[in-house]
Amino acid sequence: MNHYQTFYDLHQREQPLLIGNAWNAKSAQIIEKAGFDAIATSSGAIADSLGYKDGENIPFSEMRYIVERIRSVTSIPVSVDMERGYSDDLKLVTEHIQKMLDLGVAGINLEDHQGEEIYLKKLYAIRNYLQQTNQQLFINARTDVFLQKLPDPLETVIIRAGLYKDAGADGLFVTGVQDAGTIREIVSAVSMPVNVVGLSQISSVSLLAECGVKRISMAGILYSAGYKKIDNLVLTVKEENSLAGLY
Numbered sequence: 001m002n003h004y005q006t007f008y009d010l011h012q013r014e015q016p017l018l019i020g021n022a023w024n025a026k027s028a029q030i031i032e033k034a035g036f037d038a039i040a041t042s043s044g045a046i047a048d049s050l051g052y053k054d055g056e057n058i059p060f061s062e063m064r065y066i067v068e069r070i071r072s073v074t075s076i077p078v079s080v081d082m083e084r085g086y087s088d089d090l091k092l093v094t095e096h097i098q099k100m101l102d103l104g105v106a107g108i109n110l111e112d113h114q115g116e117e118i119y120l121k122k123l124y125a126i127r128n129y130l131q132q133t134n135q136q137l138f139i140n141a142r143t144d145v146f147l148q149k150l151p152d153p154l155e156t157v158i159i160r161a162g163l164y165k166d167a168g169a170d171g172l173f174v175t176g177v178q179d180a181g182t183i184r185e186i187v188s189a190v191s192m193p194v195n196v197v198g199l200s201q202i203s204s205v206s207l208l209a210e211c212g213v214k215r216i217s218m219a220g221i222l223y224s225a226g227y228k229k230i231d232n233l234v235l236t237v238k239e240e241n242s243l244a245g246l247y
Contacts, residue, residue: 171192183213
């Protein structure tokens with residue numbers, strides 16, 4: 001069974017897929033060693049680790065290199081945060097997709113922060129490209145309606161979910177939603193596996209499973225938590241004028 005099929009099947013189980021978000025080869029190895037079934041990259045964490053601001057400020061070539069290193073040291077499915085595809089040129093978007101496929105990735109996230117019109121064009125272009133080239137890729141359609149605080153967010157998410165599924169999406173990733181009741185409403189109205197970020201107020205895997213969520217992401221939270229600990233360690237060394245705090 002190839003990584004795409006394995007990854008697809010992980011979204012169909014009764015228990016949600018808890019996915020670890022990596023930013024380099026070492027973090028990916030740690031996630032796999034811990035027993036996670038799949039790895040996703042965090043675009044924000046990768047960018048920040050290399051000194052870039054989030055939002056496609058990192059060159060695609062550098063992001064691709066990180067994915068290549070992650071794939072070279074792991075054996076479980078990897079899904080790549082492709083942000084907005086790193087271009088509005090549809091031909092270039094599909095070229096970027098092919099480069100990910102060449103690395104053996106199982107899926108991608110693609111975000112609709114620019115609005116549904118250009119987003120649908122990208123989705124259709126990717127779907128048609130995959131069909132024409134007889135290739136498979138799990139497309140997780142990320143919608144930022146709640147994050148952007150757009151009007152009537154629940155209704156808008158549900159409408160977009162239908163459009164995105166018709167355009168070739170395999171899953172729906174809803175960012176910015178922060179309460180279980182809203183998540184339940186989305187899940188009940190959407191016919192694709194729903195992915196959310198496990199935030200502090202909805203961090204329980206059991207609770208999200210009860211809501212019907214099929215995929216739980218850490219986004220850049222693992223990265224931030226890890227570097228917060230490093231910040232504290234470095235400050236302790238400086239303040240105490242001793243390396244004892246490292247041991």
